[in-house]
Amino acid sequence: MAQSLSGTKSLGWLRRLDENLEKPLLFVGMLTIILVISFQTAYRYIITYMYSGSGAAVWTEELSRFVFIWISYLAIPLAIRNRSNIRVDIIYDRLSPRLQKMSWVVVDVCFLVLAGIIIEMGCTHISMMLEYPQTTPALQIPYAVAYLILPFGFSLMALRLVQDLVRQVRETGLIDALWAVAFCAAIAAPLALDVDYSALVLLFGYFLLFLVVGVPIAISLGLSALATIIGAGTLPIDYVAQTAFTSIDSFPIMAIPFFIAAGVFMGAGGLSRRLLALADEMVGSLPGGMALATIATCMFFAAISGSGPATVAAIGSLTIPAMVDRGYDKLFAAAVVAAAGAIGVMIPPSNPFVVYGISAQVSIGKLFLGGIVPGILTGLALMGYSYMISRKRGWQGETRTRNLATFTRAVWDAKWALMVPVIILGGIYGGIMTPTEAAAVAALYGLVVGVFVYREINLKNIVPCFMEACSTSAVVIILMAMATIFGNIMTIEEVPAKIAAFMLGLTENKFCILLLINLLLLWVGTFMEALAAIVILTPILLPIVLKVGVDPLHFGVIMVVNLAIGFVTPPVGVNLFVASGVAKCKIEGLSRVAMPLIVVMVGILLLITFVPEISLFLTR
Known part of the structure; x- marks a missing residue:
């Protein structure tokens, strides 16, 4: 009996070791x-300033x-x-x-x-x-x-x-x-x-x-x-x-796990709920107010997470049940969240922009700037469509007191979340931090706020938060490592040059080339995840657009917006799967209701494609 009990304990210990190895x-x-890169940033601007000549902490990056x-x-x-x-x-x-x-x-x-x-x-x-x-x-x-x-x-x-x-x-x-x-x-x-x-x-x-x-x-x-x-x-x-x-021994690539970690910490730490309250205060009284608030919250959260599915998961779990309670059609509620979640990879920070910037050797900071206006335009277009549908179907906003005092209170409650874009974008464009350093500081900020300010990250969920951030980013990192090997063989075999020669043999008209590439990327987005498509297709498509005079920054925005739409297009629209899981509805019905929203997004894509200044004027 004692031996049996001892054996059971040993098996239990081994099982726990296996599960937590x-x-x-x-x-x-x-x-x-996170701590070392945050220390590196602080050291450079505080310690070296106070003690001039002490030098940089060169060991931190390595x-x-x-x-x-x-x-x-x-x-x-x-x-x-x-x-x-x-x-x-x-x-x-x-x-x-x-x-x-x-x-x-x-x-x-x-x-x-x-x-x-x-x-x-x-x-x-x-x-x-x-x-x-x-x-x-x-x-x-x-x-x-x-x-x-x-x-x-x-x-x-x-x-x-x-x-x-x-x-x-x-x-x-x-x-x-x-x-x-x-x-x-x-x-x-x-x-x-x-x-x-x-x-x-x-x-x-x-x-x-x-x-x-x-x-x-x-x-x-x-x-x-x-x-x-x-x-x-x-x-x-x-x-x-x-x-x-x-291939992954690179400081810029480290921005990816930091931005993912920042999004995870913000979602678990309660920041998404406070952003929703602020958005509801701003637009909640209009017809379709909850749908409009949902899209606005996704735009806010996009400036934190850098991930489409993370935005859908964080916001959808709050807004889909709320919209259903207020009489909205469940499929429409889920479709709005799925489409608005795609803005998560347009408005900076954006993991696809980081991956494209590394693949194309383009400034990540300028790509972030290039994505701001397209992301806002997409959000406004989705809000316009939702407003019209809501008026048509009688989905009214919530009637309650809204004034300067209630708005100020909502802003104050969301102040910690609203600081994140200031830290990231202000740090990068103020010349204080690199994108990687800004991402690390944002992750540390999200962790500190979640643990010590809102106290919604605790001993029960802190380890799952870290594991989610690690596993999500690792899948992207190994993809980039393997794509480097694949891409180098393509370069040796002159695949990009051959494809460029073929396409330019069909036409050298810049607008025709961009239209063909848009169609290709929209098609690829229906079955391939955005980051995978970027690392595979950038070495192939970039030489083509460069030869017809397209700015690589502009092309990066076109590519990311294209593939963001892929988050919502069946059969492999990741946002659709996340939203259907939250709403507990079938993917087929959700895909059908999402189609008009996809058409709206394609309209914005064409505008971005053929009017380059929309993406480029902030980068001048």
Whole structure:
């Protein structure tokens, strides 16, 4: 009996260890880089000012970059457990339940192959570094210590993949699982048999195949690049592991997890509810007042989160039930939130603008400025449509006392939330902070306000907040790492130049080229997530628009607004799925009601495309 009880306790302890293995490292790591970069900013402007000649804290950036790389790869196992990697589900959703189960076996096996190769190549790279040691410039630690994340992080991924594979085999059945493994072997057969295919056939053929099967986009990029390296000898195979580290060893990229963390902390800390109260005070008395307040709140929250789905989740959970209680159609309420949530990636800060700026080597600060007017125009257009529909259907605003005193009170209650855009944009454009530093300070600010001012972030939800920020950002970071490998092979094979020559052979008219690209991006947005589309398509499309005289800043705004509309377009509109989950309604009905809102947004897109000054006049 005692032995049985002891064994049960041991199993319980092991289960808890398994469930929380990554969490302490991720929590400490994310908190460390937020504090270190905030300290770096304060040190530069306070300490060096008070004690002139003391120098900058040069170690802070290097330490933050290495910790950032570590937590990015340590958070992927969390995404594997939650199956939250970005993938194209358009084929998967149409499969029978049996084939869906088999496809998960294929996904796990494919991911395991990539993880295994990076583990091996990572170990080889570290062995070389130990044989020929080098130290980092600021911290003076061996580079081998930093690169240790490759075998360690991908080994942890492999562990989670094996666990998921075991569970999936039990659910799928041994026979079907073996068929799935056989399918994986068939995929690899051309490489094993050394069939002579060109690099482009291997690169794009495998990429499309992996996407169709349901392999996450980041892993599809990495595996197709790996297959091309093996089959066509385009690059040395150890290039994959080395680039998995160097491609994200970048200070500007760190803005992404900070902006995501800031949005998570603001939502959990109660700032979104106070923003809604302010918006309701401003427009709530008009016909469709709650819908107008919802859109206005999404515009406010866009200046905090930088994420469309995060905006929908934070605002929709408050406004959709409120609109239904006031007599609005549930589908209309959900559609308004889904469409307005797309503004979250237009008004700065914006993660897609950060990704585009890094991919296109364009100023992130100027891209932020370029997105302000398009975001406001989109919000106003959606408000105009909602106002007309509400008047037509008799959805009146809430009748209550509204005056200067109530407005002033609402502004005062929302003051901590309203300070966030001031910190971010004022810091960047005042020359005080870089976008990455502004993002770190905003994340720290959101955390402090949520914990000590509003006290809505506490011991119960602080760890889930950090885990959400880490796992969400890590999915984006590994996507960028794998896209770098994929993009470099495209460059070697001159794919962007060939596509540019083809399109310019059709027409050299700038407006025709922009119209064709808009149609392409709108189509891509129906099945691919915005960040994935940006990292894949920017190297292809940017040379084309540059040759016809389009400003790369203007093109960045066009691309982001295009793909923001993709958040609301079926079948892979992420905002639609989030809104349907909040409203508990079917995606088909929601998609139908959202179509007029999408048409309104496309109208604004065309205006932005053919009137460049809308995007550029603030950047002059």
